[in-house]
Amino acid sequence: EGLIPAELYGNEIENQHLSVDAKSFNKAFDQAGENTLVDLTVDGKVLPVLIHAVQTHYLSGDVIAIDFYAPNLSEEVTVSVPIVFKGESPAVKGGDGIFVPSLEELEVECLPTAIPHEFEVDISSLAKVGDSILVKDIAVPAGVKVAVEGETSVASIAAKMTEEEDAAMSAEADVAAVSVEGEKKEDEAVEGSESAEASE
Numbered sequence: 001e002g003l004i005p006a007e008l009y010g011n012e013i014e015n016q017h018l019s020v021d022a023k024s025f026n027k028a029f030d031q032a033g034e035n036t037l038v039d040l041t042v043d044g045k046v047l048p049v050l051i052h053a054v055q056t057h058y059l060s061g062d063v064i065a066i067d068f069y070a071p072n073l074s075e076e077v078t079v080s081v082p083i084v085f086k087g088e089s090p091a092v093k094g095g096d097g098i099f100v101p102s103l104e105e106l107e108v109e110c111l112p113t114a115i116p117h118e119f120e121v122d123i124s125s126l127a128k129v130g131d132s133i134l135v136k137d138i139a140v141p142a143g144v145k146v147a148v149e150g151e152t153s154v155a156s157i158a159a160k161m162t163e164e165e166d167a168a169m170s171a172e173a174d175v176a177a178v179s180v181e182g183e184k185k186e187d188e189a190v191e192g193s194e195s196a197e198a199s200e
Contacts, residue, residue, distance in 0.1 A: 004063055008042065010049070010070030018042065020066060029054065029063075035079045036117050040068055048073065050112065071112045078147065080105040081116050083138075087124035089157060097129040097157035103148075106135065110144040121154060132156035 003019040029051055032038045037048045052069035056062060071077050082105045091097040106119055119138050126133065136150030 004066055006066040006068060008040070008047075008049070008068045008070065010068075011072040011075075013047075013070055016042065018068075022063070025063065025066065033082065033117070035081050035115050037112055037115070040070075048112070050077075050079070073112050075111070076109050077112055077115070078107060078109050079115055080107050081119055083119045083121055083154065085121050085123050085155065087122045089123045089126040091126055091128050091131065091157045096160070097126075098160055099123065099126070099155065100158045101155045102153040103135075103155075106138070107147040108140075108144050109147055114141065114143045116141055116144060123155060126155070126157045129157050129159045 002022045004022050004025055006018040006020045008016040008018055028038045032051065034051050034054070037050060040047045040049045047070050049068040049070045051066065053067035054063055055065040057064050083101075083103055085101065089097075089099055092099050108116070119140075121133060121138060123133065125131070133154045133156070134150060135146060135148050135152045135154055138146075138154065140146055
């Protein structure tokens with residue numbers, strides 16, 4: 001029938017079992033994600049809620065269950081806000097380095113009404129190998145506290161491996177594979193011997 005089973009719980013409300021229109025939910029979820037308040041209408045009453053958890057089908061990816069959390073709008077909550085990288089690094093564009101993201105999201109504390117939808121990080125400042133962007137470099141709105149150390153790296157530029165280094169890494173991997181295979185054969189031989197002794 002195009003409906004998704006859902007649970008509603010939270011501040012000063014009783015747990016409720018709901019059925020939510022799939023099309024309406026998917027549209028709201030695409031825009032809001034799990035860190036932005038959405039309006040949930042239940043029996044004509046509008047409740048500001050967070051999409052707290054979403055369960056999807058392991059094959060189709062369709063949403064099959066939802067948890068809605070109605071927070072106290074006057075109390076701070078702790079949520080994870082996604083980091084979105086924008087722009088282009090001169091170091092990567094020039095072929096000198098490789099872009100290495102360290103964080104995909106940032107944990108923050110704030111009122112539910114102040115939760116940022118995302119943190120946009122411009123990587124055009126990463127001009128050379130070794131350059132990095134730290135948590136303290138991210139623009140954070142007033143009233144939002146970041147629960148991560150300011151010196152934590154968000155993204156950086158690493159040096160590309162030379163052809164010689166790449167070849168050496170491949171050779172080491174090949175040697176390790178041969179060594180492991182040899183150990184397996186020795187173990188199998190020992191197990192076979194023990195089995196024969198046991199049968200005797």
